[in-house]
Amino acid sequence: MTPDTKQTGAAHIAAENDPNRLRHLIRRARVVLWDFDGPICRLFAGHSAERVSGDLVSWLEGRGLHGLLTETERESLDPQVVLRAVDRRHPGSDLVAELEERLTQEELRAASSAMPTPYADPLIRTWTAVGSRLAITTNNAPRVVRTYLAGRGLADCFAPHIYGRTQELHHLKPDPHCLNRALRAMGTAPGEALMIGDAPTDHKAAERAGVPFLGYARNDRKAKLLLESGAETVVGSLETLLRLLRG
Template structure:
């Protein structure tokens, strides 16, 4: 058994509360509704409002919808503009749900972890409405509800800020050291560090793993099958 495998076993075995990121560890939300298409529509909406100048040249080329949303919030925090852009992004997330691709082994991991007594929450930079719709469609909502914490138009609360993790911990009555965060991005790792929660990285490719390692994630799995194997051995 490698040191990394032993670390996975220890993290999974000790966790009484599991805080999941959504897009990545649970599913690939934009698998059938490309994120670049969403970013293009958001830029088009800004252009229609005569506000495309709010974005830098680099931001105009970025295919991540969250980059556009955060840029608008940096320049006009708490404005009707940010509320409208956030709602547009949520609209597209909800459109993406029916064609989202489940992360391999995520469904049985969620069900098995619940069956052995862990309590689960979602802590995501996506809309809570989106996560709820997806989980309901997969028959998994009962494993999480009501503990689904996601994006609002208060964008300063998004990860890497630990706001949603702290909300989940408080609602679950969980001490940080008794919890585990599962995420696939540096912002997930950073939020877990800020909240004092142990972190398990999920990386579906080498690029994701490099980014997580650069964010000081010490334990990273390429497949949730490793987590399922530990759970089935309990």
């Protein structure tokens, strides 16, 4: 088994202790809301997120804006942290719009080398085949999601329900805005949906939207963060869901 397909200890225990809960989550979901980077693919698997973050910081510093970020923000490995930090200080500004577009272009480049999450493709196709409707609710740019899904032949499983980052960055998860947009567009009550995510921000957004949550953790660190955030059901491999769905 590869590290990505091996179930983590904490996640394995969570799933094994209450298999009926996992089965119930899957069977009651008329609509499945997927986070993108993590459950569907590792977007920056071949295009370093750390380098992208550094490039955004360098671009800001080249404009004489070194003091705009704290030391912690400048050293962040997550480009979304840099983007959010600038938006907090200059919300809705041309600077934020330009920075967001630069991040989108980096995400588009990353999409060409993104690594599919093990079992994600067959799980998506199977869930579609059994009649559930799927949507993407992500902090990544919608253009990036559409590009990746088209390359995997998965676009029809989600279209047109892709809800991602806009220039209103205060609506990024953990705000439930993208989840609420999906639910309204699909005419679905929160309790009839299921959110699959790999980060505490996904869990918090689902909680605020009233949507049941299923955590996906590809390693122990991810599982620990999800469980500490209050997620009750976490799996270490999407194969678990695929087996239940096919069964």
